[in-house]
Amino acid sequence: MVFFLLRRLFSSFLVLFCAASLTFLLSISQKGGPFEKEKLDEKAKLEKQMKYELDGPKWWQLVRYQKRLFLHGDLNVSLRYRDRSVAEILGQKLPNSLLLGSCAFLIASIGGVAAGFVAAMKKDSVVDVVTMLFALAAISVPTFITGPLVAAVFGLWLGWLPIGGFGTWQQLIMPSICLALPFLAYVARLTRNSLLDVMSLNHMRTAKAKGLDEATALARHGMKMAILPVVTYLGPMAAYVLTGSFVVESVFNISGVGGVFVNAIQNADCFLLTGSVIVYAALIVFFNLIVDVTYTFLDKRIKIDG
Amino acid sequence: MAEVSDNRWKGAPPSGWEVLKTNRAAMAALVFVVTVAVAAVLVPIFLPEAVKQVSEDSFFPPLSRSVDGTRFHLLGTDLNGNDLFYRLMTGAQVSLGVGLIGALVSLVIGGTYGMVSGYAGGRVDGAMMRFLDVLNSVPSLLIVMIFVSGFDGYFKDALDAVRLWGQENDWRWVEGLAGALLPYSRIAILVLSLGLVQWLTMARIVRGQVLVIKEMAFVTASRAMGQGSWAILWKHLWPNLSTIVLTCLTLTIPAVIRDESFLSFLGLGIDEPAASWGSLLRDGAQVINLLDSKWWLLAFPGVLMSLSLLALNFLGDGLRDAFDPKSGS
Numbered sequence: 001m002v003f004f005l006l007r008r009l010f011s012s013f014l015v016l017f018c019a020a021s022l023t024f025l026l027s028i029s030q031k032g033g034p035f036e037k038e039k040l041d042e043k044a045k046l047e048k049q050m051k052y053e054l055d056g057p058k059w060w061q062l063v064r065y066q067k068r069l070f071l072h073g074d075l076n077v078s079l080r081y082r083d084r085s086v087a088e089i090l091g092q093k094l095p096n097s098l099l100l101g102s103c104a105f106l107i108a109s110i111g112g113v114a115a116g117f118v119a120a121m122k123k124d125s126v127v128d129v130v131t132m133l134f135a136l137a138a139i140s141v142p143t144f145i146t147g148p149l150v151a152a153v154f155g156l157w158l159g160w161l162p163i164g165g166f167g168t169w170q171q172l173i174m175p176s177i178c179l180a181l182p183f184l185a186y187v188a189r190l191t192r193n194s195l196l197d198v199m200s201l202n203h204m205r206t207a208k209a210k211g212l213d214e215a216t217a218l219a220r221h222g223m224k225m226a227i228l229p230v231v232t233y234l235g236p237m238a239a240y241v242l243t244g245s246f247v248v249e250s251v252f253n254i255s256g257v258g259g260v261f262v263n264a265i266q267n268a269d270c271f272l273l274t275g276s277v278i279v280y281a282a283l284i285v286f287f288n289l290i291v292d293v294t295y296t297f298l299d300k301r302i303k304i305d306g
Numbered sequence: 307m308a309e310v311s312d313n314r315w316k317g318a319p320p321s322g323w324e325v326l327k328t329n330r331a332a333m334a335a336l337v338f339v340v341t342v343a344v345a346a347v348l349v350p351i352f353l354p355e356a357v358k359q360v361s362e363d364s365f366f367p368p369l370s371r372s373v374d375g376t377r378f379h380l381l382g383t384d385l386n387g388n389d390l391f392y393r394l395m396t397g398a399q400v401s402l403g404v405g406l407i408g409a410l411v412s413l414v415i416g417g418t419y420g421m422v423s424g425y426a427g428g429r430v431d432g433a434m435m436r437f438l439d440v441l442n443s444v445p446s447l448l449i450v451m452i453f454v455s456g457f458d459g460y461f462k463d464a465l466d467a468v469r470l471w472g473q474e475n476d477w478r479w480v481e482g483l484a485g486a487l488l489p490y491s492r493i494a495i496l497v498l499s500l501g502l503v504q505w506l507t508m509a510r511i512v513r514g515q516v517l518v519i520k521e522m523a524f525v526t527a528s529r530a531m532g533q534g535s536w537a538i539l540w541k542h543l544w545p546n547l548s549t550i551v552l553t554c555l556t557l558t559i560p561a562v563i564r565d566e567s568f569l570s571f572l573g574l575g576i577d578e579p580a581a582s583w584g585s586l587l588r589d590g591a592q593v594i595n596l597l598d599s600k601w602w603l604l605a606f607p608g609v610l611m612s613l614s615l616l617a618l619n620f621l622g623d624g625l626r627d628a629f630d631p632k633s634g635s
Contacts (some may be wrong), residue, residue, distance in 0.1 A: 026452050029456055137616060140560060141616070142611070145587065148604055262451075280448065
């Protein structure tokens with residue numbers, strides 16, 4: 001286990017290194033460089049580039065950035081918001097995004113498994129058909145349509161929930177449900193199909209033959225197996241929830257990392273962009289590690305050090 | 307010789323297409339998609355020139371006429387007096403076109419990758435699938451965003467260079483093509499990069515199918531006859547994959563459309579004055595407020611886009627049920 005974790009730690013570091021370097025290279029190689037939009041004359045531009053260590057050939061800029069980042073742990077300052085460091089900006093916005101993301105993640109995984117379970121238990125009934133239709137609709141319709149729709153219905157029309165703002169739990173409900181919906185639907189479909197597959201297996205028939213009812217048989221002998229595809233999906237899902245939150249943040253006016261990322265791209269703010277990519281990459285690597293560890297507990301055939 | 311009794315079943319099992327025809331939801335979805343696509347191409351041609359331009363009819367509600375009565379706005383207008391119906395149809399051209407081309411790009415990459423991986427088998431297959439797993443856990447849209455913003459400028463320059471080069475050598479069609487593509491350069495690079503990240507599912511499905519087919523007798527036979535690997539892949543495996551690829555293609559189109567509109571909604575996609583469903587929704591979401599709601603700017607693009615994506619997904623699910631009943635979701 002320790003060996004496995006060490007190896008994963010090493011490969012995670014490698015992933016972070018590659019992601020940061022690639023992003024930085026791509027963002028400084030935009031046509032004209034980061035200071036193109038400011039209409040400076042040659043001398044002022046060069047001065048600025050010297051100040052932020054963005055002069056000279058691209059590989060040299062990259063090396064200096066890497067040195068700063070990995071030796072000193074310094075994310076440098078934002079080019080756009082001059083007096084603030086990237087770490088400060090991200091530190092301010094990250095809690096909001098994490099709160100929203102983890103709420104949505106919990107809703108999607110728990111709600112999805114529950115919906116899929118119910119649909120599979122009542123296969124081909126009205127409940128099943130309606131759930132699956134709803135799931136298909138939730139997968140097809142993008143968040144930036146459901147977002148304003150939900151806000152209009154529950155916020156403006158019925159007036160049950162506050163629109164905009166972020167902090168209280170009432171304000172958290174709409175955004176996190178909107179963000180969770182497509183993933184909930186996907187998890188529900190996965191759970192249903194995988195449960196149906198498992199229920200048709202021989203050992204489940206045996207379990208029922210020895211007198212267990214459907215639910216107990218599933219809980220004791222089927223659930224662990226049926227949940228495996230869902231667990232596999234949870235890793236990528238964490239990544240998709242992160243990107244999905246961009247739109248939800250913009251629809252519900254939440255100041256999170258998504259907005260920072262989009263602004264950084266639009267302003268060619270290379271340090272801020274690389275900083276937010278590092279945060280995302282770290283989160284994704286972390287989630288995948290958790291999924292892998294969970295996997296070994298569920299499926300004893302998988303060897304962790306293999 | 308005994309007579310064959312009448313109630314004995316004589317027909318062949320129904321082919322996939324026959325199964326599909328009995329699936330009413332999928333057929334309705336097909337009709338809807340075709341209607342939208344045809345309308346997107348034809349309607350802008352037949353609309354009067356007057357409604358295609360920017361006018362002073364700012365924020366007219368649906369079913370209204372301009373002050374002098376010459377322009378009729380079926381679905382209302384936006385801030386700049388653009389007719390929403392016209393914008394919606396040209397947006398449909400862009401969105402559906404992006405979906406189709408992006409899906410085709412993903413088909414070429416994913417199909418090739420999956421076929422090579424499945425056919426090679428063994429260690430090559432393992433490595434290629436491992437690589438796929440790694441890519442699958444990366445949020446592809448992040449990469450697309452960074453990639454597009456990084457290379458947009460260079461791509462524009464390259465197109466312009468091609469145009470000038472055509473001008474120099476007096477190659478009219480090169481010059482014309484590059485010139486026509488220039489306002490769409492951002493969307494072109496967007497389509498390419500979306501196709502470049504959307505091929506993972508396609509590769510996995512194609513590989514799974516190739517693993518089954520390559521063990522069949524007719525493949526062994528053609529190998530025994532001395533056919534090379536590429537010829538076998540192309541002549542014998544590819545035709546047998548066509549229905550499954552078609553299914554996957556149908557499901558990739560809405561995914562690409564959704565991704566493109568996602569980027570356009572964030573303002574990282576298509577540029578003005580060209581529009582797609584995502585950028586229309588963005589415009590609509592920006593002017594929505596409590597007091598004076600411009601609901602039509604949000605409602606019509608939202609409804610059309612949702613229905614189209616839903617229809618494409620229904621069609622894809624129907625195709626899968628018809629041709630690949632075992633695979634489920």
